[in-house]
Amino acid sequence: MPTVEREVLYVPAGYASAVAASTMAQLDDQSERLIKDLAGITAAELEWQPGPGQNTIGMLLAHNAIVEVLWSQAGVAGEPIDTEPVLGLDAREGDGMPMEPDAAPPAHLAGKPASYYLDLLERARAFAKQKAMALRDDEMEVIRSRTRRDGSVNEFNPRWVLYHMVEHFAGHYGQILLLRHQYRDRARA
Amino acid sequence: MPHLNETKLEVPSGYRSGIPARYVWQLDDQTRRLFEGLEGATAEELSWQPALGTNTIGMLLAHLAVAEAHMAAVGVEGRPDSDVVGLLGITVDDDGLPLPEDGAPPAVLHGKDLAWFRGLVEKARAETVRIAKEVTDADLSRRIVRPPRPDGTQRAFNVEWMLYHLVEHFCGHSGQILMLRHLYRARQPV
Numbered sequence: 001m002p003t004v005e006r007e008v009l010y011v012p013a014g015y016a017s018a019v020a021a022s023t024m025a026q027l028d029d030q031s032e033r034l035i036k037d038l039a040g041i042t043a044a045e046l047e048w049q050p051g052p053g054q055n056t057i058g059m060l061l062a063h064n065a066i067v068e069v070l071w072s073q074a075g076v077a078g079e080p081i082d083t084e085p086v087l088g089l090d091a092r093e094g095d096g097m098p099m100e101p102d103a104a105p106p107a108h109l110a111g112k113p114a115s116y117y118l119d120l121l122e123r124a125r126a127f128a129k130q131k132a133m134a135l136r137d138d139e140m141e142v143i144r145s146r147t148r149r150d151g152s153v154n155e156f157n158p159r160w161v162l163y164h165m166v167e168h169f170a171g172h173y174g175q176i177l178l179l180r181h182q183y184r185d186r187a188r189a
Numbered sequence: 190m191p192h193l194n195e196t197k198l199e200v201p202s203g204y205r206s207g208i209p210a211r212y213v214w215q216l217d218d219q220t221r222r223l224f225e226g227l228e229g230a231t232a233e234e235l236s237w238q239p240a241l242g243t244n245t246i247g248m249l250l251a252h253l254a255v256a257e258a259h260m261a262a263v264g265v266e267g268r269p270d271s272d273v274v275g276l277l278g279i280t281v282d283d284d285g286l287p288l289p290e291d292g293a294p295p296a297v298l299h300g301k302d303l304a305w306f307r308g309l310v311e312k313a314r315a316e317t318v319r320i321a322k323e324v325t326d327a328d329l330s331r332r333i334v335r336p337p338r339p340d341g342t343q344r345a346f347n348v349e350w351m352l353y354h355l356v357e358h359f360c361g362h363s364g365q366i367l368m369l370r371h372l373y374r375a376r377q378p379v
Binding site: 002005007008009050141154156159166171172174175 | 193198215342347349351353354371
Protein backbone atom coordinates (compact mmCIF):
# COMPACT_ATOMS: atom_id res chain seq x y z
CA MET A 1 0.00 0.00 0.00
CA PRO A 2 1.46 3.40 -0.96
CA THR A 3 2.44 6.01 1.63
CA VAL A 4 0.02 8.90 1.27
CA GLU A 5 1.40 12.45 1.64
CA ARG A 6 -1.54 14.68 2.45
CA GLU A 7 -1.37 18.41 1.67
CA VAL A 8 -4.40 20.33 2.83
CA LEU A 9 -5.02 23.81 4.15
CA TYR A 10 -7.13 23.71 7.29
CA VAL A 11 -8.40 27.18 8.10
CA PRO A 12 -8.04 27.56 11.88
CA ALA A 13 -10.90 28.70 14.10
CA GLY A 14 -10.92 31.76 16.32
CA TYR A 15 -10.28 34.37 13.63
CA ALA A 16 -12.62 37.22 12.80
CA SER A 17 -11.65 36.86 9.12
CA ALA A 18 -11.27 33.67 7.05
CA VAL A 19 -8.64 35.43 4.90
CA ALA A 20 -6.48 36.16 7.94
CA ALA A 21 -7.00 32.61 9.22
CA SER A 22 -5.96 31.13 5.85
CA THR A 23 -2.83 33.29 5.82
CA MET A 24 -1.78 32.01 9.23
CA ALA A 25 -2.38 28.43 8.04
CA GLN A 26 -0.14 29.12 5.04
CA LEU A 27 2.57 30.58 7.26
CA ASP A 28 2.35 27.55 9.56
CA ASP A 29 2.71 25.28 6.52
CA GLN A 30 5.83 27.22 5.49
CA SER A 31 7.30 26.98 9.00
CA GLU A 32 6.65 23.27 9.24
CA ARG A 33 8.52 22.68 5.98
CA LEU A 34 11.33 25.05 6.90
CA ILE A 35 11.90 23.36 10.27
CA LYS A 36 12.13 19.96 8.53
CA ASP A 37 14.61 21.39 6.02
CA LEU A 38 16.75 22.82 8.81
CA ALA A 39 17.22 19.41 10.47
CA GLY A 40 20.79 18.89 11.62
CA ILE A 41 21.93 22.46 11.02
CA THR A 42 24.83 23.58 13.23
CA ALA A 43 25.72 27.00 14.60
CA ALA A 44 28.68 27.01 12.18
CA GLU A 45 26.38 26.55 9.19
CA LEU A 46 23.90 29.13 10.49
CA GLU A 47 26.63 31.78 10.57
CA TRP A 48 28.47 30.67 7.41
CA GLN A 49 28.80 33.49 4.89
CA PRO A 50 29.47 32.52 1.26
CA GLY A 51 31.28 35.82 0.71
CA PRO A 52 31.55 39.30 2.23
CA GLY A 53 28.29 41.23 2.06
CA GLN A 54 26.17 38.08 1.72
CA ASN A 55 23.44 37.02 4.11
CA THR A 56 23.82 33.96 6.34
CA ILE A 57 21.04 31.48 7.10
CA GLY A 58 20.92 32.85 10.65
CA MET A 59 20.45 36.39 9.38
CA LEU A 60 17.62 35.30 7.10
CA LEU A 61 15.88 33.44 9.93
CA ALA A 62 16.15 36.48 12.22
CA HIS A 63 14.95 38.67 9.34
CA ASN A 64 11.86 36.52 8.79
CA ALA A 65 10.98 36.73 12.50
CA ILE A 66 11.50 40.50 12.65
CA VAL A 67 9.54 41.14 9.47
CA GLU A 68 6.63 39.01 10.65
CA VAL A 69 6.33 41.04 13.86
CA LEU A 70 6.89 44.33 12.00
CA TRP A 71 4.09 43.70 9.50
CA SER A 72 1.77 42.37 12.20
CA GLN A 73 2.22 45.67 14.00
CA ALA A 74 2.23 48.17 11.12
CA GLY A 75 0.07 46.31 8.62
CA VAL A 76 -2.35 44.04 10.45
CA ALA A 77 -2.94 45.97 13.67
CA GLY A 78 -2.02 49.49 12.53
CA GLU A 79 0.29 49.96 15.52
CA PRO A 80 3.76 51.50 15.82
CA ILE A 81 6.67 49.19 15.00
CA ASP A 82 8.63 47.93 18.01
CA THR A 83 10.00 44.40 17.64
CA GLU A 84 12.38 44.52 20.62
CA PRO A 85 9.83 43.57 23.34
CA VAL A 86 8.61 40.59 21.29
CA LEU A 87 11.92 39.23 19.99
CA GLY A 88 14.72 41.00 21.83
CA LEU A 89 15.85 42.24 18.41
CA ASP A 90 15.54 45.72 16.99
CA ALA A 91 13.68 46.05 13.67
CA ARG A 92 16.49 48.07 12.06
CA GLU A 93 19.62 46.39 13.39
CA GLY A 94 18.55 42.97 14.62
CA ASP A 95 19.11 40.94 11.44
CA GLY A 96 22.06 42.89 10.00
CA MET A 97 20.16 43.48 6.74
CA PRO A 98 20.71 45.08 4.35
CA MET A 99 24.45 44.43 4.45
CA GLU A 100 27.18 46.69 3.18
CA PRO A 101 29.08 45.13 0.23
CA ASP A 102 32.03 44.00 2.36
CA ALA A 103 30.26 43.46 5.67
CA ALA A 104 30.43 40.46 7.98
CA PRO A 105 27.37 39.05 9.81
CA PRO A 106 26.26 40.96 12.93
CA ALA A 107 28.25 40.06 16.04
CA HIS A 108 25.15 39.58 18.21
CA LEU A 109 24.11 36.57 16.09
CA ALA A 110 27.53 34.87 16.35
CA GLY A 111 27.40 31.31 17.66
CA LYS A 112 23.63 31.21 18.02
CA PRO A 113 22.24 27.66 17.65
CA ALA A 114 19.18 26.59 15.67
CA SER A 115 17.08 26.58 18.84
CA TYR A 116 17.62 30.34 19.20
CA TYR A 117 16.28 31.04 15.71
CA LEU A 118 13.40 28.59 16.00
CA ASP A 119 12.37 30.30 19.22
CA LEU A 120 12.43 33.68 17.45
CA LEU A 121 10.21 32.33 14.68
CA GLU A 122 7.84 30.75 17.19
CA ARG A 123 7.48 34.00 19.14
CA ALA A 124 6.95 35.96 15.95
CA ARG A 125 4.22 33.56 14.83
CA ALA A 126 2.42 33.66 18.18
CA PHE A 127 2.44 37.45 17.96
CA ALA A 128 1.26 37.41 14.32
CA LYS A 129 -1.63 35.11 15.19
CA GLN A 130 -2.68 37.26 18.10
CA LYS A 131 -2.90 40.32 15.83
CA ALA A 132 -4.41 38.44 12.87
CA MET A 133 -7.21 36.96 14.99
CA ALA A 134 -8.63 40.41 15.62
CA LEU A 135 -8.48 41.56 11.98
CA ARG A 136 -11.95 41.82 10.42
CA ASP A 137 -12.95 41.48 6.75
CA ASP A 138 -14.16 45.09 6.70
CA GLU A 139 -10.63 46.24 7.63
CA MET A 140 -8.91 44.52 4.68
CA GLU A 141 -9.00 47.56 2.40
CA VAL A 142 -8.08 50.17 5.04
CA ILE A 143 -5.02 52.12 3.92
CA ARG A 144 -2.19 52.11 6.48
CA SER A 145 1.30 53.49 6.19
CA ARG A 146 4.81 53.44 7.56
CA THR A 147 7.79 55.71 7.01
CA ARG A 148 10.90 53.90 5.82
CA ARG A 149 14.36 54.71 7.13
CA ASP A 150 15.08 56.66 3.90
CA GLY A 151 12.07 58.90 4.65
CA SER A 152 9.80 57.49 1.93
CA VAL A 153 6.24 56.64 2.89
CA ASN A 154 4.92 53.15 2.18
CA GLU A 155 1.11 52.81 2.01
CA PHE A 156 -0.61 49.43 2.00
CA ASN A 157 -3.77 47.67 3.03
CA PRO A 158 -4.04 44.65 5.36
CA ARG A 159 -5.05 42.34 2.48
CA TRP A 160 -1.75 43.09 0.72
CA VAL A 161 0.15 42.77 4.01
CA LEU A 162 -1.20 39.25 4.60
CA TYR A 163 -0.12 38.21 1.10
CA HIS A 164 3.27 39.87 1.58
CA MET A 165 3.91 38.04 4.86
CA VAL A 166 3.61 34.69 3.04
CA GLU A 167 5.53 35.62 -0.11
CA HIS A 168 8.31 37.23 1.92
CA PHE A 169 8.71 34.19 4.15
CA ALA A 170 8.66 31.84 1.15
CA GLY A 171 11.23 33.87 -0.81
CA HIS A 172 13.77 33.80 1.98
CA TYR A 173 12.98 30.14 2.69
CA GLY A 174 14.04 29.40 -0.90
CA GLN A 175 17.28 31.30 -0.31
CA ILE A 176 17.94 29.36 2.89
CA LEU A 177 17.68 26.11 0.90
CA LEU A 178 20.15 27.46 -1.65
CA LEU A 179 22.55 28.47 1.15
CA ARG A 180 22.36 24.96 2.62
CA HIS A 181 23.21 23.61 -0.83
CA GLN A 182 26.18 26.01 -1.10
CA TYR A 183 27.37 25.07 2.38
CA ARG A 184 27.41 21.37 1.47
CA ASP A 185 29.23 22.20 -1.78
CA ARG A 186 31.94 24.32 -0.18
CA ALA A 187 34.03 21.27 0.70
CA ARG A 188 34.06 20.20 -2.96
CA ALA A 189 35.08 23.63 -4.26
CA MET B 190 7.18 65.93 0.26
CA PRO B 191 8.00 62.23 0.80
CA HIS B 192 7.92 59.76 -2.07
CA LEU B 193 4.74 57.65 -1.86
CA ASN B 194 4.90 53.93 -2.54
CA GLU B 195 1.42 52.39 -2.52
CA THR B 196 0.89 48.63 -2.41
CA LYS B 197 -2.59 47.11 -2.65
CA LEU B 198 -3.98 43.74 -3.62
CA GLU B 199 -6.73 44.22 -6.20
CA VAL B 200 -8.92 41.25 -7.06
CA PRO B 201 -9.20 40.71 -10.83
CA SER B 202 -12.67 40.25 -12.36
CA GLY B 203 -14.07 37.39 -14.43
CA TYR B 204 -13.58 34.66 -11.84
CA ARG B 205 -16.34 32.46 -10.40
CA SER B 206 -14.74 32.79 -6.94
CA GLY B 207 -12.75 35.62 -5.39
CA ILE B 208 -10.30 33.20 -3.76
CA PRO B 209 -8.61 31.83 -6.92
CA ALA B 210 -8.75 35.36 -8.34
CA ARG B 211 -6.60 36.55 -5.42
CA TYR B 212 -4.11 33.72 -5.83
CA VAL B 213 -3.75 34.56 -9.53
CA TRP B 214 -3.23 38.23 -8.65
CA GLN B 215 -0.48 37.11 -6.29
CA LEU B 216 1.17 35.01 -9.02
CA ASP B 217 1.01 37.97 -11.42
CA ASP B 218 2.49 40.28 -8.78
CA GLN B 219 5.33 37.81 -8.18
CA THR B 220 5.96 37.50 -11.91
CA ARG B 221 6.09 41.26 -12.38
CA ARG B 222 8.56 41.62 -9.50
CA LEU B 223 10.68 38.70 -10.69
CA PHE B 224 11.12 40.06 -14.21
CA GLU B 225 11.78 43.55 -12.87
CA GLY B 226 14.51 41.95 -10.76
CA LEU B 227 15.88 40.16 -13.85
CA GLU B 228 16.10 43.26 -15.99
CA GLY B 229 19.32 43.24 -18.01
CA ALA B 230 20.10 39.55 -17.39
CA THR B 231 21.99 38.16 -20.38
CA ALA B 232 21.79 34.67 -21.84
CA GLU B 233 25.22 34.05 -20.32
CA GLU B 234 23.99 34.98 -16.84
CA LEU B 235 20.84 32.89 -17.26
CA SER B 236 22.95 29.81 -18.00
CA TRP B 237 25.67 30.54 -15.41
CA GLN B 238 26.14 27.74 -12.89
CA PRO B 239 27.86 28.61 -9.59
CA ALA B 240 29.05 25.00 -9.28
CA LEU B 241 28.25 21.63 -10.83
CA GLY B 242 24.97 20.30 -9.44
CA THR B 243 23.61 23.80 -8.77
CA ASN B 244 20.62 25.20 -10.65
CA THR B 245 20.99 28.12 -13.06
CA ILE B 246 18.56 31.04 -13.27
CA GLY B 247 17.38 29.70 -16.62
CA MET B 248 16.69 26.26 -15.15
CA LEU B 249 14.66 27.82 -12.34
CA LEU B 250 12.64 29.94 -14.79
CA ALA B 251 11.91 26.89 -16.92
CA HIS B 252 11.01 24.98 -13.76
CA LEU B 253 8.56 27.68 -12.70
CA ALA B 254 6.79 27.42 -16.06
CA VAL B 255 6.81 23.63 -16.21
CA ALA B 256 5.67 23.23 -12.60
CA GLU B 257 2.86 25.77 -12.98
CA ALA B 258 1.64 24.19 -16.21
CA HIS B 259 1.60 20.75 -14.59
CA MET B 260 0.20 21.71 -11.19
CA ALA B 261 -2.61 23.88 -12.54
CA ALA B 262 -3.73 21.04 -14.82
CA VAL B 263 -3.63 18.17 -12.34
CA GLY B 264 -3.96 20.04 -9.04
CA VAL B 265 -6.54 22.69 -9.83
CA GLU B 266 -8.41 21.49 -12.91
CA GLY B 267 -8.13 17.87 -11.73
CA ARG B 268 -7.04 16.36 -15.04
CA PRO B 269 -5.34 12.95 -14.87
CA ASP B 270 -2.22 14.42 -16.49
CA SER B 271 -0.90 17.68 -17.90
CA ASP B 272 0.20 18.50 -21.45
CA VAL B 273 3.36 20.48 -20.73
CA VAL B 274 4.87 19.84 -24.18
CA GLY B 275 1.71 20.97 -25.95
CA LEU B 276 1.52 24.13 -23.85
CA LEU B 277 5.17 25.15 -23.53
CA GLY B 278 7.05 23.27 -26.24
CA ILE B 279 9.42 21.70 -23.70
CA THR B 280 9.03 18.54 -21.63
CA VAL B 281 8.60 18.29 -17.86
CA ASP B 282 12.20 17.09 -17.66
CA ASP B 283 13.73 19.88 -19.74
CA ASP B 284 14.18 22.16 -16.70
CA GLY B 285 16.88 19.74 -15.56
CA LEU B 286 15.61 19.59 -11.97
CA PRO B 287 16.65 17.85 -9.84
CA LEU B 288 20.26 17.93 -11.01
CA PRO B 289 22.60 15.12 -9.99
CA GLU B 290 25.44 16.16 -7.67
CA ASP B 291 27.82 16.81 -10.55
CA GLY B 292 25.21 17.73 -13.14
CA ALA B 293 25.58 20.45 -15.76
CA PRO B 294 22.57 22.49 -16.99
CA PRO B 295 20.45 20.83 -19.69
CA ALA B 296 21.63 21.55 -23.24
CA VAL B 297 18.10 22.43 -24.36
CA LEU B 298 18.22 25.62 -22.27
CA HIS B 299 21.70 26.73 -23.32
CA GLY B 300 21.91 30.19 -24.87
CA LYS B 301 18.22 30.97 -24.39
CA ASP B 302 17.54 34.63 -23.64
CA LEU B 303 15.29 36.24 -21.06
CA ALA B 304 12.45 36.80 -23.54
CA TRP B 305 12.36 33.07 -24.26
CA PHE B 306 12.05 32.17 -20.58
CA ARG B 307 9.48 34.91 -20.04
CA GLY B 308 7.46 33.46 -22.90
CA LEU B 309 7.39 30.09 -21.11
CA VAL B 310 6.16 31.64 -17.85
CA GLU B 311 3.51 33.69 -19.67
CA LYS B 312 2.18 30.68 -21.58
CA ALA B 313 1.88 28.71 -18.34
CA ARG B 314 0.17 31.66 -16.64
CA ALA B 315 -2.41 32.09 -19.40
CA GLU B 316 -3.46 28.48 -18.87
CA THR B 317 -3.55 28.93 -15.08
CA VAL B 318 -5.86 31.93 -15.53
CA ARG B 319 -8.16 29.95 -17.82
CA ILE B 320 -8.37 27.14 -15.26
CA ALA B 321 -8.67 29.36 -12.18
CA LYS B 322 -11.54 31.37 -13.65
CA GLU B 323 -13.73 28.27 -13.56
CA VAL B 324 -12.98 27.34 -9.92
CA THR B 325 -15.93 27.84 -7.58
CA ASP B 326 -15.92 28.24 -3.79
CA ALA B 327 -17.17 24.65 -3.52
CA ASP B 328 -14.23 23.40 -5.61
CA LEU B 329 -11.66 24.73 -3.13
CA SER B 330 -12.08 21.85 -0.69
CA ARG B 331 -12.22 19.21 -3.45
CA ARG B 332 -9.75 16.42 -2.63
CA ILE B 333 -7.46 15.21 -5.40
CA VAL B 334 -5.51 11.97 -5.01
CA ARG B 335 -2.68 11.44 -7.48
CA PRO B 336 -1.64 7.99 -8.72
CA PRO B 337 1.12 6.27 -6.72
CA ARG B 338 4.67 7.29 -7.64
CA PRO B 339 7.35 4.75 -8.54
CA ASP B 340 8.85 5.16 -5.03
CA GLY B 341 5.59 4.00 -3.44
CA THR B 342 4.43 7.40 -2.17
CA GLN B 343 1.17 9.01 -3.16
CA ARG B 344 0.03 12.61 -2.87
CA ALA B 345 -3.37 13.89 -1.82
CA PHE B 346 -4.30 17.57 -1.54
CA ASN B 347 -7.19 19.92 -1.95
CA VAL B 348 -7.60 22.59 -4.60
CA GLU B 349 -7.02 25.54 -2.27
CA TRP B 350 -3.78 24.00 -1.01
CA MET B 351 -2.63 23.71 -4.63
CA LEU B 352 -3.44 27.38 -5.30
CA TYR B 353 -1.42 28.35 -2.23
CA HIS B 354 1.36 25.98 -3.31
CA LEU B 355 1.53 27.56 -6.77
CA VAL B 356 2.22 30.91 -5.10
CA GLU B 357 4.68 29.78 -2.43
CA HIS B 358 6.56 27.59 -4.92
CA PHE B 359 6.96 30.57 -7.24
CA CYS B 360 8.10 32.80 -4.34
CA GLY B 361 10.72 30.33 -3.09
CA HIS B 362 12.37 29.99 -6.48
CA SER B 363 12.11 33.75 -7.10
CA GLY B 364 14.13 34.27 -3.93
CA GLN B 365 16.73 31.82 -5.21
CA ILE B 366 16.89 33.55 -8.60
CA LEU B 367 17.54 36.92 -6.95
CA MET B 368 20.27 35.33 -4.87
CA LEU B 369 21.85 33.75 -7.97
CA ARG B 370 21.96 37.23 -9.57
CA HIS B 371 23.78 38.46 -6.46
CA LEU B 372 26.24 35.56 -6.71
CA TYR B 373 26.75 36.19 -10.43
CA ARG B 374 27.60 39.83 -9.80
CA ALA B 375 29.94 38.88 -6.94
CA ARG B 376 31.64 35.95 -8.74
CA GLN B 377 35.40 35.82 -8.90
CA PRO B 378 36.94 36.03 -12.38
CA VAL B 379 38.06 32.58 -13.53
